[in-house]
Amino acid sequence: MSRFGIGTVQFGLDYGVNNTLGKPSITTVKEILNCASLNGINCLDTARDYGDSEAVIGDCTNEFVKSFDVVTKITAKSIEEFNTKVKDSLFHLKSNKLYGLLFHNFNDFKENEDLWIAATKLKEDGVVKKIGFSLYSPDQIDWLIKKSVCFDIVQVPFNIFDRRFESYFKLLKNMSVEVHVRSIFLQGLFFMEENKLPDHFLPVKNKIRLLHKISEKYSLSIAHICLWFGLLHTNIDKIIVGINSLKDLQRNLSILSDYKYSEDLLNDLIELEVYDEKILSPVNWKL
Numbered sequence: 608m609s610r611f612g613i614g615t616v617q618f619g620l621d622y623g624v625n626n627t628l629g630k631p632s633i634t635t636v637k638e639i640l641n642c643a644s645l646n647g648i649n650c651l652d653t654a655r656d657y658g659d660s661e662a663v664i665g666d667c668t669n670e671f672v673k674s675f676d677v678v679t680k681i682t683a684k685s686i687e688e689f690n691t692k693v694k695d696s697l698f699h700l701k702s703n704k705l706y707g708l709l710f711h712n713f714n715d716f717k718e719n720e721d722l723w724i725a726a727t728k729l730k731e732d733g734v735v736k737k738i739g740f741s742l743y744s745p746d747q748i749d750w751l752i753k754k755s756v757c758f759d760i761v762q763v764p765f766n767i768f769d770r771r772f773e774s775y776f777k778l779l780k781n782m783s784v785e786v787h788v789r790s791i792f793l794q795g796l797f798f799m800e801e802n803k804l805p806d807h808f809l810p811v812k813n814k815i816r817l818l819h820k821i822s823e824k825y826s827l828s829i830a831h832i833c834l835w836f837g838l839l840h841t842n843i844d845k846i847i848v849g850i851n852s853l854k855d856l857q858r859n860l861s862i863l864s865d866y867k868y869s870e871d872l873l874n875d876l877i878e879l880e881v882y883d884e885k886i887l888s889p890v891n892w893k894l
Contacts, residue, residue: 612787650675653680661679678706678760705734705735709740739760744771766793772788776842791836810886839868
Protein backbone atom coordinates (compact mmCIF):
# COMPACT_ATOMS: atom_id res chain seq x y z
CA MET A 608 0.00 0.00 0.00
CA SER A 609 1.37 3.40 -0.99
CA ARG A 610 2.68 5.79 1.66
CA PHE A 611 1.63 8.58 -0.68
CA GLY A 612 -1.69 10.38 -0.16
CA ILE A 613 -3.31 13.01 -2.36
CA GLY A 614 -4.05 16.38 -0.84
CA THR A 615 -7.13 17.82 -2.53
CA VAL A 616 -7.20 21.45 -1.45
CA GLN A 617 -6.33 22.33 -5.07
CA PHE A 618 -9.48 20.50 -6.20
CA GLY A 619 -11.57 23.16 -4.45
CA LEU A 620 -9.39 26.27 -4.28
CA ASP A 621 -6.73 28.12 -6.25
CA TYR A 622 -4.10 27.26 -3.66
CA GLY A 623 -0.33 27.35 -3.25
CA VAL A 624 2.34 30.05 -3.32
CA ASN A 625 3.86 28.51 -6.48
CA ASN A 626 0.66 27.21 -8.09
CA THR A 627 0.55 28.52 -11.68
CA LEU A 628 -2.16 26.14 -12.94
CA GLY A 629 -5.01 27.15 -10.66
CA LYS A 630 -7.91 24.88 -9.81
CA PRO A 631 -8.02 21.75 -12.04
CA SER A 632 -11.03 20.85 -14.16
CA ILE A 633 -13.32 17.93 -13.31
CA THR A 634 -11.79 16.03 -16.23
CA THR A 635 -8.30 16.55 -14.82
CA VAL A 636 -9.40 15.44 -11.35
CA LYS A 637 -10.82 12.24 -12.81
CA GLU A 638 -7.54 11.61 -14.63
CA ILE A 639 -5.62 12.15 -11.41
CA LEU A 640 -7.85 9.80 -9.42
CA ASN A 641 -7.81 7.13 -12.10
CA CYS A 642 -4.01 7.20 -12.19
CA ALA A 643 -3.87 7.13 -8.40
CA SER A 644 -6.22 4.17 -8.23
CA LEU A 645 -4.20 2.22 -10.78
CA ASN A 646 -1.02 2.86 -8.80
CA GLY A 647 -2.26 1.76 -5.39
CA ILE A 648 -2.75 5.21 -3.87
CA ASN A 649 -5.69 4.87 -1.51
CA CYS A 650 -5.74 8.07 0.62
CA LEU A 651 -7.48 11.36 -0.21
CA ASP A 652 -7.15 14.25 2.21
CA THR A 653 -9.77 17.01 2.14
CA ALA A 654 -11.69 19.40 4.42
CA ARG A 655 -14.95 21.30 4.72
CA ASP A 656 -12.89 24.49 4.36
CA TYR A 657 -11.33 23.48 1.03
CA GLY A 658 -13.88 25.22 -1.16
CA ASP A 659 -15.89 22.62 -3.07
CA SER A 660 -13.17 19.95 -2.81
CA GLU A 661 -15.47 17.44 -1.08
CA ALA A 662 -18.15 17.89 -3.74
CA VAL A 663 -15.60 17.46 -6.52
CA ILE A 664 -14.39 14.24 -4.92
CA GLY A 665 -17.97 13.04 -4.53
CA ASP A 666 -18.68 13.74 -8.20
CA CYS A 667 -15.53 12.00 -9.40
CA THR A 668 -15.00 8.94 -7.24
CA ASN A 669 -18.08 6.82 -7.93
CA GLU A 670 -16.07 4.45 -10.09
CA PHE A 671 -13.22 4.44 -7.56
CA VAL A 672 -15.31 4.32 -4.39
CA LYS A 673 -13.66 1.11 -3.15
CA SER A 674 -10.18 2.42 -3.84
CA PHE A 675 -9.92 5.48 -1.63
CA ASP A 676 -9.89 6.18 2.08
CA VAL A 677 -11.13 9.73 2.55
CA VAL A 678 -9.90 11.83 5.45
CA THR A 679 -11.73 15.12 5.99
CA LYS A 680 -11.33 17.91 8.51
CA ILE A 681 -14.01 19.84 10.40
CA THR A 682 -14.03 23.19 12.19
CA ALA A 683 -16.84 23.47 14.76
CA LYS A 684 -17.39 25.08 18.13
CA SER A 685 -20.43 23.08 19.27
CA ILE A 686 -21.60 19.49 19.04
CA GLU A 687 -24.58 20.59 16.94
CA GLU A 688 -22.34 22.40 14.46
CA PHE A 689 -19.91 19.47 14.44
CA ASN A 690 -22.61 16.90 13.63
CA THR A 691 -24.13 19.15 10.96
CA LYS A 692 -20.79 19.61 9.23
CA VAL A 693 -20.05 15.89 9.29
CA LYS A 694 -23.42 15.23 7.64
CA ASP A 695 -22.63 17.91 5.06
CA SER A 696 -19.26 16.29 4.34
CA LEU A 697 -20.84 12.87 3.85
CA PHE A 698 -23.48 14.41 1.58
CA HIS A 699 -20.94 16.17 -0.61
CA LEU A 700 -18.65 13.13 -0.70
CA LYS A 701 -21.66 10.96 -1.60
CA SER A 702 -20.65 8.46 1.05
CA ASN A 703 -22.00 7.09 4.31
CA LYS A 704 -18.58 6.52 5.87
CA LEU A 705 -15.27 8.27 6.41
CA TYR A 706 -11.88 6.71 6.94
CA GLY A 707 -10.66 9.62 9.01
CA LEU A 708 -12.21 12.66 10.67
CA LEU A 709 -9.89 15.33 12.03
CA PHE A 710 -10.47 18.47 14.05
CA HIS A 711 -9.15 21.17 11.72
CA ASN A 712 -8.83 23.80 14.43
CA PHE A 713 -7.24 22.46 17.61
CA ASN A 714 -8.62 25.34 19.68
CA ASP A 715 -12.19 24.29 18.80
CA PHE A 716 -11.55 21.05 20.66
CA LYS A 717 -9.51 22.60 23.44
CA GLU A 718 -12.31 25.08 24.22
CA ASN A 719 -15.04 22.41 24.10
CA GLU A 720 -13.76 18.94 24.94
CA ASP A 721 -17.32 17.59 24.68
CA LEU A 722 -16.72 17.62 20.92
CA TRP A 723 -14.66 14.48 21.49
CA ILE A 724 -17.82 12.75 22.72
CA ALA A 725 -19.50 13.52 19.39
CA ALA A 726 -16.49 12.28 17.42
CA THR A 727 -16.23 9.11 19.51
CA LYS A 728 -19.91 8.35 18.96
CA LEU A 729 -19.44 8.59 15.19
CA LYS A 730 -16.62 6.08 15.50
CA GLU A 731 -18.70 3.76 17.68
CA ASP A 732 -21.56 3.96 15.16
CA GLY A 733 -19.24 2.97 12.32
CA VAL A 734 -19.58 6.29 10.50
CA VAL A 735 -15.89 7.07 11.00
CA LYS A 736 -13.04 4.59 11.28
CA LYS A 737 -10.44 6.90 12.84
CA ILE A 738 -10.67 10.22 14.67
CA GLY A 739 -7.95 12.70 15.42
CA PHE A 740 -6.41 16.10 14.81
CA SER A 741 -4.75 18.32 12.26
CA LEU A 742 -2.06 20.04 14.31
CA TYR A 743 0.20 23.03 13.79
CA SER A 744 2.59 23.14 16.75
CA PRO A 745 4.21 20.52 19.04
CA ASP A 746 2.66 22.03 22.17
CA GLN A 747 -0.70 20.78 20.88
CA ILE A 748 0.54 17.18 20.92
CA ASP A 749 1.97 17.76 24.39
CA TRP A 750 -1.44 18.96 25.57
CA LEU A 751 -3.26 15.94 24.08
CA ILE A 752 -0.81 13.50 25.66
CA LYS A 753 -1.05 15.25 29.02
CA LYS A 754 -4.85 15.03 28.82
CA SER A 755 -4.65 11.32 27.83
CA VAL A 756 -6.77 11.87 24.71
CA CYS A 757 -6.79 8.56 22.80
CA PHE A 758 -6.72 9.73 19.18
CA ASP A 759 -6.21 7.39 16.21
CA ILE A 760 -4.76 9.65 13.55
CA VAL A 761 -2.84 12.91 13.36
CA GLN A 762 -1.72 15.19 10.54
CA VAL A 763 1.22 17.56 11.02
CA PRO A 764 3.52 19.68 8.83
CA PHE A 765 6.93 18.22 8.04
CA ASN A 766 9.57 19.11 5.48
CA ILE A 767 13.23 19.98 5.02
CA PHE A 768 12.72 23.33 6.75
CA ASP A 769 10.14 22.28 9.31
CA ARG A 770 11.20 19.45 11.63
CA ARG A 771 9.35 20.52 14.78
CA PHE A 772 7.39 17.25 14.99
CA GLU A 773 10.21 14.90 14.05
CA SER A 774 10.96 13.83 17.62
CA TYR A 775 7.31 12.82 18.14
CA PHE A 776 6.98 10.34 15.27
CA LYS A 777 8.26 7.29 17.13
CA LEU A 778 6.25 8.16 20.24
CA LEU A 779 3.08 8.50 18.18
CA LYS A 780 3.66 5.14 16.49
CA ASN A 781 4.19 3.54 19.90
CA MET A 782 0.77 4.98 20.81
CA SER A 783 -0.68 3.27 17.68
CA VAL A 784 -1.43 6.67 16.13
CA GLU A 785 -1.49 6.83 12.33
CA VAL A 786 0.85 9.64 11.30
CA HIS A 787 0.17 11.76 8.21
CA VAL A 788 2.45 14.64 7.21
CA ARG A 789 1.64 17.58 4.98
CA SER A 790 3.56 20.54 3.49
CA ILE A 791 6.39 18.33 2.26
CA PHE A 792 7.02 20.98 -0.45
CA LEU A 793 5.93 23.86 1.83
CA GLN A 794 3.21 24.94 -0.66
CA GLY A 795 5.77 24.92 -3.47
CA LEU A 796 8.15 27.36 -1.80
CA PHE A 797 11.11 25.02 -2.38
CA PHE A 798 10.60 25.15 -6.15
CA MET A 799 10.71 28.95 -6.40
CA GLU A 800 13.70 30.70 -7.91
CA GLU A 801 15.43 32.91 -5.36
CA ASN A 802 15.06 36.05 -7.51
CA LYS A 803 11.29 35.56 -7.57
CA LEU A 804 10.79 35.07 -3.85
CA PRO A 805 8.32 37.48 -2.22
CA ASP A 806 9.96 39.76 0.35
CA HIS A 807 8.45 37.70 3.19
CA PHE A 808 10.86 34.86 2.38
CA LEU A 809 14.05 36.91 2.19
CA PRO A 810 15.23 35.49 5.58
CA VAL A 811 15.47 32.04 3.96
CA LYS A 812 16.73 33.14 0.56
CA ASN A 813 20.16 31.66 1.26
CA LYS A 814 18.62 28.34 2.31
CA ILE A 815 16.54 28.19 -0.88
CA ARG A 816 19.71 28.87 -2.85
CA LEU A 817 21.55 26.13 -0.97
CA LEU A 818 18.73 23.64 -1.59
CA HIS A 819 18.99 24.28 -5.32
CA LYS A 820 22.75 23.80 -5.15
CA ILE A 821 22.24 20.50 -3.34
CA SER A 822 19.81 19.48 -6.09
CA GLU A 823 22.49 20.17 -8.70
CA LYS A 824 25.22 18.48 -6.65
CA TYR A 825 23.36 15.15 -6.48
CA SER A 826 21.57 15.46 -9.84
CA LEU A 827 18.23 15.05 -8.08
CA SER A 828 15.14 17.18 -8.50
CA ILE A 829 13.86 19.32 -5.63
CA ALA A 830 10.74 17.14 -5.57
CA HIS A 831 12.86 13.99 -5.29
CA ILE A 832 14.84 15.39 -2.38
CA CYS A 833 11.73 16.59 -0.51
CA LEU A 834 9.78 13.35 -0.94
CA TRP A 835 12.85 11.29 -0.11
CA PHE A 836 13.25 13.24 3.12
CA GLY A 837 9.74 12.19 4.15
CA LEU A 838 10.04 8.58 3.01
CA LEU A 839 13.18 8.18 5.09
CA HIS A 840 11.09 8.40 8.27
CA THR A 841 9.53 4.97 8.60
CA ASN A 842 7.20 6.12 11.38
CA ILE A 843 5.36 8.33 8.89
CA ASP A 844 2.39 6.44 7.45
CA LYS A 845 1.28 8.88 4.75
CA ILE A 846 2.90 11.80 2.99
CA ILE A 847 0.06 14.04 1.82
CA VAL A 848 0.94 15.95 -1.34
CA GLY A 849 -1.30 18.43 -3.11
CA ILE A 850 -1.83 17.45 -6.74
CA ASN A 851 -3.37 19.64 -9.44
CA SER A 852 -2.40 17.88 -12.68
CA LEU A 853 -1.89 14.37 -14.02
CA LYS A 854 1.68 15.26 -14.94
CA ASP A 855 2.30 16.36 -11.37
CA LEU A 856 1.08 13.01 -10.01
CA GLN A 857 3.05 11.01 -12.56
CA ARG A 858 6.24 12.89 -11.65
CA ASN A 859 5.74 12.07 -7.98
CA LEU A 860 4.97 8.42 -8.75
CA SER A 861 8.23 8.19 -10.67
CA ILE A 862 10.10 9.42 -7.59
CA LEU A 863 8.26 7.02 -5.30
CA SER A 864 9.21 4.06 -7.46
CA ASP A 865 12.91 4.82 -7.38
CA TYR A 866 13.85 7.17 -4.56
CA LYS A 867 17.50 7.28 -3.62
CA TYR A 868 19.03 7.33 -0.15
CA SER A 869 22.35 8.97 0.60
CA GLU A 870 23.93 9.65 3.97
CA ASP A 871 25.88 12.52 2.42
CA LEU A 872 22.67 14.06 1.11
CA LEU A 873 21.04 13.82 4.53
CA ASN A 874 24.04 15.53 6.12
CA ASP A 875 23.82 18.35 3.58
CA LEU A 876 20.14 18.87 4.35
CA ILE A 877 20.61 19.15 8.11
CA GLU A 878 21.71 22.78 7.93
CA LEU A 879 18.51 23.75 6.11
CA GLU A 880 16.33 23.45 9.22
CA VAL A 881 14.35 26.63 9.99
CA TYR A 882 12.89 27.67 13.35
CA ASP A 883 11.02 30.86 12.40
CA GLU A 884 7.26 30.15 12.40
CA LYS A 885 6.72 33.18 10.15
CA ILE A 886 8.33 31.00 7.48
CA LEU A 887 7.15 27.56 8.58
CA SER A 888 3.44 28.35 8.98
CA PRO A 889 1.64 29.55 5.81
CA VAL A 890 -1.00 31.17 8.02
CA ASN A 891 1.71 33.68 9.00
CA TRP A 892 2.82 34.45 5.45
CA LYS A 893 2.47 38.06 4.31
CA LEU A 894 2.38 37.96 0.52
